[in-house]
Amino acid sequence: MTDQSQRTSGDGKFDSRGYWAAVIRLTFILLAIWFTVSYGFGILLRDQLDAVSLGGAPLGFWFAQQGAIYTFVALIFVYCFRMNALERKFGITEQNDG
Amino acid sequence: MDSAQFWTYFFVVVTFGAYIGIAIWAKAGSTDDFYVAGHDVHPTVNGMATAADWMSAASFLSMAGLIAFLGYGGSVYLMGWTGGFVLLALLLAPFLREFGKFTVPDFVGDRYYSTTARVIAVICALFVSFTYIAGQMKGVGVAFSGFLGTSFEMGIIVGMMIVFVYAVWGGMKGVTYTQVAQYCVLIFAYTVPAIFISMIITGNPIPQLGFISNVKGEDVAMLEKLNTVVRDLGFLEYTASNKSMIDVFCITGALMFGTAGLPHVIIRFFTVSSASAARVSAGWALVFIAILYTTAPAVSAFARLNFVDTVHQSTYISSEVDYNNDGEINAEDYTFRADQVREAGGKPVPPWFKEWEVTGLLGHNDVDGDGIINYAPLPDENGSIAYAPGMNQLAVKTEVDPLDRDIFVIANPSIASLPGWVIGLVVAGGLAAALSTAAGLLMVISSAISHDLCRRTLFKGMTDKQELLTARFSAAGAVALAGLLGVFSTQLGFVAQVVAFAFGLAAASLFPIIFLGIFWKRMNREGAIASMVFGLVSVFSYIYYFKFGGGTPDQYLLGISPEGIGFAFMWLSALVGIVVSLVTSAPPQYIQDLVEDIRVPGTRTAHGAADEGMAPLPAE
Numbered sequence: 001m002t003d004q005s006q007r008t009s010g011d012g013k014f015d016s017r018g019y020w021a022a023v024i025r026l027t028f029i030l031l032a033i034w035f036t037v038s039y040g041f042g043i044l045l046r047d048q049l050d051a052v053s054l055g056g057a058p059l060g061f062w063f064a065q066q067g068a069i070y071t072f073v074a075l076i077f078v079y080c081f082r083m084n085a086l087e088r089k090f091g092i093t094e095q096n097d098g
Numbered sequence: 099m100d101s102a103q104f105w106t107y108f109f110v111v112v113t114f115g116a117y118i119g120i121a122i123w124a125k126a127g128s129t130d131d132f133y134v135a136g137h138d139v140h141p142t143v144n145g146m147a148t149a150a151d152w153m154s155a156a157s158f159l160s161m162a163g164l165i166a167f168l169g170y171g172g173s174v175y176l177m178g179w180t181g182g183f184v185l186l187a188l189l190l191a192p193f194l195r196e197f198g199k200f201t202v203p204d205f206v207g208d209r210y211y212s213t214t215a216r217v218i219a220v221i222c223a224l225f226v227s228f229t230y231i232a233g234q235m236k237g238v239g240v241a242f243s244g245f246l247g248t249s250f251e252m253g254i255i256v257g258m259m260i261v262f263v264y265a266v267w268g269g270m271k272g273v274t275y276t277q278v279a280q281y282c283v284l285i286f287a288y289t290v291p292a293i294f295i296s297m298i299i300t301g302n303p304i305p306q307l308g309f310i311s312n313v314k315g316e317d318v319a320m321l322e323k324l325n326t327v328v329r330d331l332g333f334l335e336y337t338a339s340n341k342s343m344i345d346v347f348c349i350t351g352a353l354m355f356g357t358a359g360l361p362h363v364i365i366r367f368f369t370v371s372s373a374s375a376a377r378v379s380a381g382w383a384l385v386f387i388a389i390l391y392t393t394a395p396a397v398s399a400f401a402r403l404n405f406v407d408t409v410h411q412s413t414y415i416s417s418e419v420d421y422n423n424d425g426e427i428n429a430e431d432y433t434f435r436a437d438q439v440r441e442a443g444g445k446p447v448p449p450w451f452k453e454w455e456v457t458g459l460l461g462h463n464d465v466d467g468d469g470i471i472n473y474a475p476l477p478d479e480n481g482s483i484a485y486a487p488g489m490n491q492l493a494v495k496t497e498v499d500p501l502d503r504d505i506f507v508i509a510n511p512s513i514a515s516l517p518g519w520v521i522g523l524v525v526a527g528g529l530a531a532a533l534s535t536a537a538g539l540l541m542v543i544s545s546a547i548s549h550d551l552c553r554r555t556l557f558k559g560m561t562d563k564q565e566l567l568t569a570r571f572s573a574a575g576a577v578a579l580a581g582l583l584g585v586f587s588t589q590l591g592f593v594a595q596v597v598a599f600a601f602g603l604a605a606a607s608l609f610p611i612i613f614l615g616i617f618w619k620r621m622n623r624e625g626a627i628a629s630m631v632f633g634l635v636s637v638f639s640y641i642y643y644f645k646f647g648g649g650t651p652d653q654y655l656l657g658i659s660p661e662g663i664g665f666a667f668m669w670l671s672a673l674v675g676i677v678v679s680l681v682t683s684a685p686p687q688y689i690q691d692l693v694e695d696i697r698v699p700g701t702r703t704a705h706g707a708a709d710e711g712m713a714p715l716p717a718e
Contacts, residue, residue, distance in 0.1 A: 020697055027188050034184045038177045038354075043347050050337070055310025056319020061337040064173035065165075065395040066306065069180045069388050076187045076381035083192075083377060092699055 019090045026082050030075050038068040105522030106245050113283055113526045114260055117533070120279060121264030121272040129566050132269030133200040133545050139274055139369040145382025147274045148366040150281035150530070151538035152179075152357075152383070153390060154230070155237030158284055158531035163503030165398035166405075169336040172398065174346055178353025180384060180391050185358040187380035192373035193616045194364060196696045198714030201368075201542075202361040202608065203550040208709070209615040210626040211689055213555055218630045220546045222607045223361045227539045227546075228583065229600045230362075231576075234536040235584025238529060245525045251585050258581040261533055265540045266573045270369060273537045280530035285389060287527025291510040291520060292393045295400045298514055305396035313403075324403045331406065331474040333494065336399065341659075348662030355668055356601030359609035362538040365545070373699040401506040404513060408448045409498060410473040413439045414462045415447055447471060450512035459502035460509075472497045536580065544573035599641055602664030607633030610672035619693045621675065624682040629675030636667045 041049055046060030054062050126132040139147070157179070165172030197205055202223055207216025235254050242253020264272040289305075296308035300320055313320050325335045334340055341349075357363065366383075367376045415435045436446035447462075454460045462471055476495045508528070511520040548569035553560045560568070607630045614621040614629075641660040643649040651659070658666055684690075692705040702714050 014698075016694065016698060023697070030188060031184075034181065038181050038350065039347060042173060042177055043343060043350065046339075053319075056312070056321045057310050058321075058337050061170055061173075061321075062310065064170065065176050066309065066392055068177050069392055072180050072184050073381065073384050073388050075184050076377070076384055079188055080374070080377045080381055084374065087374070087699065092701075 014092070015090060019086065019092070022086050022090075023083070026079070026086070030079055034072065034075055037063060037071040042068050101518035102521040103245070103247070105519040106525045107522070109519075109522040109526035110246065110529060113279075113530060116279055117260060117276045118263050120275045121268040124264075124268045124272040124275050126267070126269035126271045126566070129200075129549075129562050129569065131271045132566055132569050133368070133541075133549065134365075135269075135271040135274045135369040137369055138371050141370055141375045141379035142382045143278055144274070144366060144370050144375075144379045145384075146281045146386050147277035147369075148363065148379070148383035149386035149390075150277040150284065150534035151366055152363055152387060152535070153284065153531055154535040155234055155241075155528060155532035157390065157394075158288065159237065159504045159507050159528050162394045162397045162401065163506035165395055166402040166506045167503060168340065169334065170338060171340045171346070172395070174349040174353060176391055176395060178350045179357055180387060181350070181354040182357025182363075183380055183384040183387070185354060186363065186367075187377055187384075189613055190358060190364065190616070191367040191376040191380050192699070193696045194612070195367050195370060195376040196373040196699055196702050198702055199368075200365075200549050201545045202364055202612070203546060204554070205615065206611060206626065206630075207550065207554060209689065209692065210611070210621075210623045211686065212623045212627065215623060215626050215630070216550055216555060218627065218634070219608070220550050222603060222630065222634060223542055223546045226360060226600045226604050226608075227362060227542045228580070231536055231539040231543075231580040232583035234532045234539070235580050237532040238536075239584055241525055241528050241532070245521075254581050254584045257529070257533060257536075258577050261537050261540065262574065262577045265537050265544075265577065266570050269569065269573075270365075270541055273541055274369060276537065277534045280534040281386060283523075283530040284527040284534075285386070287523045287530075288390055288507075289393055291514060291516060291524065292397050294514040294516055295397060295404070295510055299400045299403060305393045305400070309396040309399060320403065321399060324399055327403065327406050331410065333475060336402065342657050344657055345659055345662055348658045348665040350662075351665030352601050352605050352662050352668075355605035355609045356664055357604075359604035359607075359612065360600070361542045361546075361604075361608070362535075364612075365542060366538070397510065398506065401510065401513070405506075406473060408445075408513075409451060409471055412445045412447045412451075412471050414464065414469055414471050415439065415452070448513075450509055453512055454505060454509050459500065459505045460498070461500050463497055463499035465497055540573055540576050540580070543576040544569050547572040547576075599638070602637040602641060602660070602667070603634060605633075605664035606637045606667040606671045610668055610675055614672065614675060616693065616696065618676075619690045620679060620684055622679045622682055622685040625675040625677075625679030628678040629671045632674045633667060633671035636670065637664050640667070 041060060042064035046058075046064070049060035049063065050058035052059040057066075128136075130136050161172075161175055164175065194202075194205060197208075199205060199208065203216045203219035206219035207213065235257065238257035239250040239254040242248045242256065243250040246253070248256075264276050268276075292305045293303050296305040297303050299314060300308035300311040301314035302308040302311045308320065311320060312318060313323050316323070321337060325337055329335050339346065367379060370376050370379050415432055417432055417435055432449060432452050436449075439446040451460060455462075464471075465476060466472065473496050476497070508521075508524055511524055548565055548571075552568050553565045610633065611621070611626045611629050615626070640655070640663045644654075644660045655663070655666070688705040692709075695702045695705070704714065
């Protein structure tokens with residue numbers, strides 16, 4: 001995609017403000033979850049969560065050593081999926097996915 | 099030579115041969131190849147290379163042992179060193195790939211239209227990378243001297259020569275594909291013993307599930323039993339915290355944002371073909387990292403429980419496993435003596451304890467002189483047993499002394515009575531972890547010198563060919579310097595203390611300006627320089643004061659230790675950048691257009707002075 005006129009991505013109606021707002025919104029939601037499972041469940045709310053036990057592991061402790069990591073992986077793939085959908089919606093035609 | 103040593107030689111020679119073979123196959127022909135592997139690496143392949151690049155000797159050898167001692171306190175490493183990839187995927191990697199240049203200082207210099215900013219970024223990148231690489235080289239030396247019977251220095255020289263071949267010859271292309279091979283070696287070497295240990299302790303072959311299962315043959319959860327056992331001995335409960343909440347919060351933050359700001363991780367995402375490939379690649383990287391990072395805490399808990407079970411209250415036997423080294427059981431041998439202990443109704447010290455005692459990583463300091471190993475905290479000089487919250491669990495002394503934390507990973511195969519080849523594999527895995535990280539760091543160092551200092555700052559008229567030659571020479575020089583740092587690391591006590599530097603500096607000096615450079619168009623040159631300088635100076639002085647300047651914990655700012663201070667100063671550094679930007683003039687229009695471009699995949703075009711003399715890489 002070296003073509004100099006890609007700014008409007010083909011149809012000339014690319015809504016860059018709307019696209020960026022959507023990206024920011026998505027990023028914000030995912031980072032809120034990122035914060036909740038690690039800093040929230042694993043650190044700040046640990047004492048409350050530890051009252052619950054998951055196979056002998058206090059839940060807050062489990063989030064700090066296992067649950068947060070699984071959630072992180074899921075978050076990145078959700079981000080990829082949602083971003084691809086956003087790019088289609090706004091008509092961005094980046095051809096190569098590797 | 100015993101079987102474990104034979105297999106160690108075997109695996110080390112085979113894997114090193116493979117790395118060299120890959121390097122010869124992947125020769126770099128251009129600066130594109132050398133810096134970014136031709137920017138057409140498949141996202142999954144890059145994910146695997148990133149995982150090896152990221153997981154160092156410390157992740158592989160030391161982390162599980164550290165968590166075994168710290169319990170909940172070790173969570174900061176688990177969350178911190180994985181959570182950073184979410185920040186990287188969402189906030190940096192796709193945009194930096196869209197920006198389309200070679201290095202982190204490239205982005206800083208172009209986005210902030212300033213050679214000064216570029217040079218400061220080079221200083222940050224070099225400082226962070228050299229700090230980190232010394233530890234890797236030291237790890238290589240320790241592995242060689244501990245398991246292959248060579249000297250420490252010889253081990254480092256062999257390691258240097260291997261890295262030299264594939265980094266100098268193959269550049270990023272060679273590094274990428276050797277890192278893929280190294281990932282396979284290290285993950286196999288880590289998970290195989292973990293599976294066996296999990297079966298022994300819990301009967302469940304999957305360590306992550308064993309972690310939340312009952313102890314094999316008992317009706318009690320593994321972690322509950324571990325809590326009870328260590329509490330009864332007088333240690334802090336395994337799932338309890340030894341640090342204040344604010345400190346845990348800040349250390350996790352410094353490690354996360356530091357991870358996202360580390361140049362050797364960021365440059366891996368320049369090697370894929372597009373912004374969307376960079377996103378997916380970050381996801382794969384975290385999958386491959388999570389395999390090790392979710393296994394590690396399970397290994398830690400199993401190893402601690404097993405350690406208490408088998409070592410505590412066991413009768414120490416001074417003779418070696420096979421004293422005469424004749425393969426027969428004699429009266430002087432461990433086996434013979436162990437039988438005697440058992441007949442007398444005692445518990446002999448386990449055989450793996452004897453095997454590893456030879457390496458000096460483990461030993462028995464019989465304080466009360468009763469010949470029984472008592473693995474319980476010894477009273478300190480005031481006569482009190484210190485296990486209060488806040489007490490450094492790593493400093494608690496027992497009759498098991500010395501007790502190196504690395505033992506919890508490297509002794510796993512012997513604890514699980516696995517054959518000798520598994521031990522060889524673990525050594526090869528540790529070396530793979532150290533070498534892959536060292537290579538990634540070398541690429542940052544050489545490109546910062548040949549590309550950012552020479553081509554983009556001092557000698558702007560350089561041709562591609564001259565730059566490639568300079569890149570090879572600076573990589574060679576960096577290998578030599580890294581080796582020297584490794585050799586002298588034992589004399590330089592600071593090497594072990596400086597990991598906090600690397601993460602703190604990356605978090606406070608690099609992360610804010612890269613992030614703001616993408617997400618805030620108004621951020622300008624003056625703001626960026628002020629922010630980087632503030633981050634660099636504040637973190638450096640704080641850590642220096644508490645690590646080397648005689649500072650004491652009661653002087654901590656808001657109770658935050660040097661490991662976590664990067665997180666606090668990161669926010670201040672961003673604030674300084676924003677305030678300075680607002681009181682100085684806005685960046686020129688072409689820079690604002692550039693920022694618009696990198697936000698939208700596939701729209702990057704050349705913009706004015708920033709792209710003069712070096713056009714951005716296209717997204718194909």
